Amino acid sequence: MKGLSKDNFFFFDKDCSNLEIFPNTVEHAYLAILDDDLDSAEAVFERIDSPRAKWGKVLVSILQGYIRDYPTYFQIRNFMEIDIDFLLKNDKISYVEQCLGALNILSEINQEAYKFAARVMLENKLYKAALKYMEKSKQIYYKDAELHYMFAKYYLNTLNYEDAFFYINECLKLVPEYYPALIMKQRIEEIKF
Numbered sequence: 001m002k003g004l005s006k007d008n009f010f011f012f013d014k015d016c017s018n019l020e021i022f023p024n025t026v027e028h029a030y031l032a033i034l035d036d037d038l039d040s041a042e043a044v045f046e047r048i049d050s051p052r053a054k055w056g057k058v059l060v061s062i063l064q065g066y067i068r069d070y071p072t073y074f075q076i077r078n079f080m081e082i083d084i085d086f087l088l089k090n091d092k093i094s095y096v097e098q099c100l101g102a103l104n105i106l107s108e109i110n111q112e113a114y115k116f117a118a119r120v121m122l123e124n125k126l127y128k129a130a131l132k133y134m135e136k137s138k139q140i141y142y143k144d145a146e147l148h149y150m151f152a153k154y155y156l157n158t159l160n161y162e163d164a165f166f167y168i169n170e171c172l173k174l175v176p177e178y179y180p181a182l183i184m185k186q187r188i189e190e191i192k193f
Contacts, residue, residue, distance in 0.1 A: 026052050034090055038064055055079040062102045063095050073110045080106065081116040088124055103133070111140050115147050122154060130154055145174040149181050156184070161192045 021027045024047055032041035038060050045056035055075040061068045071080075080099070087095045099117075106113040118133035131154060137147055148171035155164035165188050171181045 024048070026050065026056065029053070029056055030086070033060070033063065033087075033095070034092065051075065052079065055083075059083055059099075063098050065098065067102065067105060071106070071109060076106055076110040076113055076116070080113065081120055084117060084120045085124070088120060100133075103136075107136075107140060112137070112144070114140065115144065115150070118147075119150060122150060122157075125157075127154060127158060143174055145171045145178055145181070148174065149178065149184070152181070152184055152188070156188065161188055164188050165192055 021031055024044055026045075026048060029041040029044035029048075032038070032044060042057060042060045045053045045060065048056075051074075055071060055078070058067065058069055058071040058075065059079075084096060084099050087099065103113050103117055114133045114137035118130050118137060121127075121130035121133060130150075134147060134151055134154065137144070138151075141147070148167045151167035152164045152171060155161070155167060165185075168181055168185045168188060171178060172185065175181070
C-alpha cells in the first residue's frame with residue numbers, strides 16, 4: 001500500500017499499531033479501499049466467499065459510481081452503517097458521498113438505509129446531515145421507534161428540549177418499555193420542567 005501507515009488511518013480500532021493484515025482477506029480489501037485501489041479491493045473480495053465480501057463487492061461498485069449487483073436487505077442492514085462510519089473516520093469524504101448518493105436506491109431494498117446513514121452522522125456529530133437523513137427516513141416509515149429516539153437525541157444535543165420531548169414521547173408510544181428512551185425522557189423532564 002503506497003500511502004498508508006499505521007499512524008494515519010482508522011481500522012475499526014483507535015490503536016492500529018499491532019494490526020496484522022494478511023493477503024486475500026477482507027481486511028486486505030478494506031485496506032486497498034483506503035489506499036484508493038478499488039480494482040484490487042474488488043479482486044480480493046471476488047476471491048472470498050463470505051457475506052462481508054459479497055457486500056464488499058457491492059460497496060466497491062458504489063464507490064466506483066454504479067451498482068452492478070444489488071445488495072440484499074441484510075447486507076445493507078449488517079454492513080452499510082459500519083462502512084460509512086469507517087470511510088468517514090478515514091477522511092474518505094468522496095467515498096462517503098458516493099454511499100450517501102446511493103441511499104435512494106438502497107432504501108428501496110431496505111427502508112432503513114436513510115436511518116443507518118443518519119445514525120452515523122449523528123454519532124460523528126454531523127448534526128445537519130443527521131437531521132437530513134432522519135427526515136428522509138421519517139418520510140419512508142414514521143412508526144420507527146428507534147428513529148424517534150434518534151430525533152430525540154438530536155434535539156437534546158442541539159438543546160431543543162421541546163422537540164426532544166415530542167420525539168421521545170413518539171418513541172415511547174410505539175415501544176413503551178424502551179429502556180434507553182425511558183431514561184432519556186427522565187433526563188429531558190429534569191431539564192425541561
